[in-house]
Amino acid sequence: MKILIKNGRVIDPATNTDSQIDVLIEGSRISRLAKKINIKSHDKPIIIDAKDLVVCPGLIDIHCHLREPGYEYKETIRTGTFSAVKGGFTSVVCMANTDPVNDNKSVTEFIVRKAKEEGFCRVLPCGSVTKGLKGEELSEIGEMVTAGIVAISDDGKPVKNAAIMRRALEYIKAFSIPLISHCEEPDLSTGCVNEGIFSLLAGLEGNPPIAEELMVMRDITIARYVNSKIHITHVSTEGSVRIIREEKEKFDKVTCDTCPHYFMLTDESILSFDANFKVNPPLRTKKDVEAIKEALKEGVIDIIATDHAPHEMTSKDVEFAIASSGISGFETAFSLSLSLFHDGILDLKDLIKKMTINPAKLINVPYGVLSEGKVADLIVFDPYKEWVVNKDEFVSKGKNTPFHGWKLKGKNLITIVGGKLVYKDPDFILEK
Amino acid sequence: MDWRRKDLLEIRELSREEILLVLDTAESFKEVSKRDIKKVPTLRGKTIITLFFEPSTRTRTSFEIAAKRLSADTINISATTSSVVKGETLKDTALNLESMQPDVIVIRHSLAGAPHILSKILNSSVINAGDGSHEHPTQALLDLFTIREKKGKIENLKVVIVGDIAHSRVARSNIFCLKKFGNEVVCCGPPSMIPPYLDTLGVRVEYKLESALKDADVIMALRIQKERGGVSFIPSLKEYATFYGLKKEHISLAKDDVIIMHPGPMNRGVEITDEVADGPYSVILDQVENGVAVRMAILYLLLGREQ
Amino acid sequence: MDKILILGKKALERVVNRICYEILERNQGCHNLSLIGIRTRGVHIAARIKERIKAIENVDVPLGVLDITMYRDDIFKLKFPKVRKTEIPFNVNNIVVVLVDDVIHTGRTTRAAIDAIMDIGRPKKIQLAVIVDRNERELPIHPDYTGILYRVSTGEEVLVRLKEVDGVDEVIVTRSS
Numbered sequence: 069m070k071i072l073i074k075n076g077r078v079i080d081p082a083t084n085t086d087s088q089i090d091v092l093i094e095g096s097r098i099s100r101l102a103k104k105i106n107i108k109s110h111d112k113p114i115i116i117d118a119k120d121l122v123v124c125p126g127l128i129d130i131h132c133h134l135r136e137p138g139y140e141y142k143e144t145i146r147t148g149t150f151s152a153v154k155g156g157f158t159s160v161v162c163m164a165n166t167d168p169v170n171d172n173k174s175v176t177e178f179i180v181r182k183a184k185e186e187g188f189c190r191v192l193p194c195g196s197v198t199k200g201l202k203g204e205e206l207s208e209i210g211e212m213v214t215a216g217i218v219a220i221s222d223d224g225k226p227v228k229n230a231a232i233m234r235r236a237l238e239y240i241k242a243f244s245i246p247l248i249s250h251c252e253e254p255d256l257s258t259g260c261v262n263e264g265i266f267s268l269l270a271g272l273e274g275n276p277p278i279a280e281e282l283m284v285m286r287d288i289t290i291a292r293y294v295n296s297k298i299h300i301t302h303v304s305t306e307g308s309v310r311i312i313r314e315e316k317e318k319f320d321k322v323t324c325d326t327c328p329h330y331f332m333l334t335d336e337s338i339l340s341f342d343a344n345f346k347v348n349p350p351l352r353t354k355k356d357v358e359a360i361k362e363a364l365k366e367g368v369i370d371i372i373a374t375d376h377a378p379h380e381m382t383s384k385d386v387e388f389a390i391a392s393s394g395i396s397g398f399e400t401a402f403s404l405s406l407s408l409f410h411d412g413i414l415d416l417k418d419l420i421k422k423m424t425i426n427p428a429k430l431i432n433v434p435y436g437v438l439s440e441g442k443v444a445d446l447i448v449f450d451p452y453k454e455w456v457v458n459k460d461e462f463v464s465k466g467k468n469t470p471f472h473g474w475k476l477k478g479k480n481l482i483t484i485v486g487g488k489l490v491y492k493d494p495d496f497i498l499e500k
Numbered sequence: 501m502d503w504r505r506k507d508l509l510e511i512r513e514l515s516r517e518e519i520l521l522v523l524d525t526a527e528s529f530k531e532v533s534k535r536d537i538k539k540v541p542t543l544r545g546k547t548i549i550t551l552f553f554e555p556s557t558r559t560r561t562s563f564e565i566a567a568k569r570l571s572a573d574t575i576n577i578s579a580t581t582s583s584v585v586k587g588e589t590l591k592d593t594a595l596n597l598e599s600m601q602p603d604v605i606v607i608r609h610s611l612a613g614a615p616h617i618l619s620k621i622l623n624s625s626v627i628n629a630g631d632g633s634h635e636h637p638t639q640a641l642l643d644l645f646t647i648r649e650k651k652g653k654i655e656n657l658k659v660v661i662v663g664d665i666a667h668s669r670v671a672r673s674n675i676f677c678l679k680k681f682g683n684e685v686v687c688c689g690p691p692s693m694i695p696p697y698l699d700t701l702g703v704r705v706e707y708k709l710e711s712a713l714k715d716a717d718v719i720m721a722l723r724i725q726k727e728r729g730g731v732s733f734i735p736s737l738k739e740y741a742t743f744y745g746l747k748k749e750h751i752s753l754a755k756d757d758v759i760i761m762h763p764g765p766m767n768r769g770v771e772i773t774d775e776v777a778d779g780p781y782s783v784i785l786d787q788v789e790n791g792v793a794v795r796m797a798i799l800y801l802l803l804g805r806e807q
Numbered sequence: 808m809d810k811i812l813i814l815g816k817k818a819l820e821r822v823v824n825r826i827c828y829e830i831l832e833r834n835q836g837c838h839n840l841s842l843i844g845i846r847t848r849g850v851h852i853a854a855r856i857k858e859r860i861k862a863i864e865n866v867d868v869p870l871g872v873l874d875i876t877m878y879r880d881d882i883f884k885l886k887f888p889k890v891r892k893t894e895i896p897f898n899v900n901n902i903v904v905v906l907v908d909d910v911i912h913t914g915r916t917t918r919a920a921i922d923a924i925m926d927i928g929r930p931k932k933i934q935l936a937v938i939v940d941r942n943e944r945e946l947p948i949h950p951d952y953t954g955i956l957y958r959v960s961t962g963e964e965v966l967v968r969l970k971e972v973d974g975v976d977e978v979i980v981t982r983s984s
Contacts, residue, residue, distance in 0.1 A: 270613065271633035528892045536928070
């Protein structure tokens with residue numbers, strides 16, 4: 069099988085490429101990159117005319133929830149990965165809060181096998197830090213690494229016990245994987261929205277920004293002390309950004325990510341009591357949003373993740389305080405992130421970097437690069453195509469999005485995973 | 501001024517004109533309660549459901565009497581007797597009730613925003629009778645009605661709200677309401693019960709009761725919300741009573757014609773002493789009486805709204 | 808819009824005077840008599856009647872104000888009827904109540920007013936005084952005291968205009984052409 073992508077603008081931050089190059093894919097790998105590639109028609113190649121479009125490495129999401137095993141009514145590996153490739157993701161790191169929790173190799177093996185059978189993209193599991201996400205005993209991290217995990221995290225249930233956190237950070241050094249930390253001090257985070265003017269107006273219990281910042285500080289301090297790789301996920305506050313900026317100067321094993329909703333939405337939206345705006349950590353203030361954008365620009369924030377958290381509507385269509393947290397994010401994340409480009413905050417190369425090679429480096433995988441001989445995980449997108457988000461057209465089981473009805477600019481059109489065309493936008497005609 | 505709203509969800513979204521219309525309409529309805537035959541046929545054939553997910557005697561009775569005096573039929577549903585305990589969602593409960601064609605659903609719920617969920621999916625009018633720590637709009641309206649009745653005005657007054665501001669929907673609704681009319685609002689309570697950013701509402705915060713009460717026209721004592729975890733914010737009810745309980749000697753700090761209000765039910769000896777609650781400055785029972793007139797007005801306005 | 812004057816200031820005054828005498832005649836004076844004006848203009852006419860009776864008999868007849876909005880049978884068909892205050896500062900039991908209105912047309916307002924009075928108490932009699940009878944009844948109700956009878960044609964409207972409300976005393980008919 070051959071695929072030829074012609075006339076596209078190839079942007080690959082890993083190789084510092086940005087020029088009009090044809091890309092030839094043979095089998096699972098990229099075989100040639102050249103100004104003009106002609107192939108014989110008896111090869112029966114798929115030819116993609118990418119004129120006016122951008123070709124880049126497939127996006128890598130280091131934070132999503134595929135819900136399988138245990139919550140197949142929210143999402144499955146099949147529907148989740150289909151949603152991922154529609155959104156331009158070719159590798160996704162799925163969090164461990166499944167049922168059973170991914171805290172041992174049998175669950176990891178199950179996910180890996182299921183993904184191989186049914187997945188549309190690469191599924192790279194994340195193991196839990198502690199057994200059952202209980203924060204008490206370390207999971208069998210080493211065995212899980214052998215089975216295929218690329219990181220550990222107790223996402224959603226931050227490790228409260230600092231001694232356990234220390235042990236985990238020490239232990240992972242043997243396996244060269246990062247610890248992805250969801251930072252929220254649990255006792256200060258009993259609310260459901262950001263503590264601020266809008267929590268006051270809505271009478272909803274707030275989580276103060278310091279709940280996040282205290283734990284960001286704690287986790288980085290511990291990681292620095294034991295010299296281990298810490299990644300702070302979904303950074304949402306100005307204070308966290310400031311702490312990470314300062315810590316990065318002292319310590320080179322700290323990285324972080326944020327998600328589109330933390331630079332697209334503010335806590336003002338909670339006044340609608342629409343639980344689609346409920347996320348963990350909560351949406352913050354305008355000032356925080358500005359700080360997040362600035363940090364993306366400066367490079368303090370290395371990665372943009374989705375925190376794709378699909379839910380059945382029954383758990384969202386309820387009173388705000390008892391609704392589930394999260395956004396079904398795969399199908400909007402890239403387009404939302406492209407607004408950073410349209411608003412002049414990031415150029416395309418920087419943006420793509422935060423969604424390809426930077427996440428690849430964090431979890432130490434050979435993807436996120438578009439060069440000869442590399443695995444052919446890539447996407448073709450139109451940075452300017454305008455479209456309207458319609459949750460009913462989501463292929464994810466999770467229709468929970470606060471972006472329904474939003475008009476966005478920029479859309480993924482083609483997704484290729486391991487040399488296979490796994491997604492094509494219905495409106496896109498391969499060869500014009 | 502016409503009433504156009506389908507629902508009464510919060511005071512914050514109401515204009516001054518809308519609030520005054522409720523007050524004026526309530527004046528007209530107050531007379532009905534003073535008659536021998538306390539009933540007018542205005543809402544004959546209308547059905548009003550009170551859907552209470554939290555125990556309440558006063559508010560529910562007040563709504564029920566208001567509806568009955570207007571000749572509407574009322575049905576009361578409590579969380580304990582409804583299918584909510586069987587795990588039905590609020591949305592399903594509401595849709596099931598709406599299938600029976602009520603005209604108004606009055607809802608009280610322990611979680612903020614529950615009435616807003618109903619208002620989005622129902623054709624019936626929705627009245628918020630208190631949602632979590634968010635709002636209690638009819639309480640603020642009846643409080644303002646009582647202030648107007650006793651003070652002859654609702655502007656340029658110094659109103660001191662004492663107690664657990666953070667968890668009080670009554671405080672929120674009253675702050676929004678009183679600030680719309682340019683009153684000086686002082687909130688006083690233990691700092692752990694004063695929510696952050698309260699000053700952004702144009703409210704002054706005082707931690708010392710004695711200095712807060714100086715020259716007050718109106719004092720509102722709030723109920724300590726034991727059921728909303730209010731107690732964990734203070735060392736003990738006894739200590740609260742020592743520092744923030746409204747006592748007889750406090751009255752002299754306020755203006756001579758001060759009025760004392762309380763949304764009820766009172767924890768006597770905690771936020772208010774018997775002497776104050778039953779004393780000459782207390783208008784607590786007037787508040788209850790006016791509650792019926794104000795709720796009659798609201799039912800009338802919502803059902804008579806311009807479509 | 809055509810406008811025809813039916814009663815001028817002086818003529819209206821005479822009509823009110825006559826109604827006063829009729830009321831006094833029918834009730835043999837003003838013992839146990841009360842007046843209740845129906846909002847808006849009935850209130851002012853009732854006040855004038857009270858004033859005339861005071862001049863004639865030197866007696867202060869009790870005067871009440873009735874807002875019938877709560878009793879309307881078309882309440883939800885109207886464009887937002889505003890409820891105003893009913894103020895009847897006397898006991899209506901066992902006395903004669905003269906309801907006063909500006910115009911009687913279908914009789915529905917009077918029906919509502921009678922219901923409203925009956926909810927307040929049990930008068931000995933209820934009588935009705937109007938300035939204009941349009942004579943197009945939908946209910947079996949007839950005024951006891953009538954200023955003038957005017958049968959309107961299609962497109963016509965009778966208006967009683969009073970100094971207190973409209974700045975002028977007159978009864979006119981408007982005709983939309």
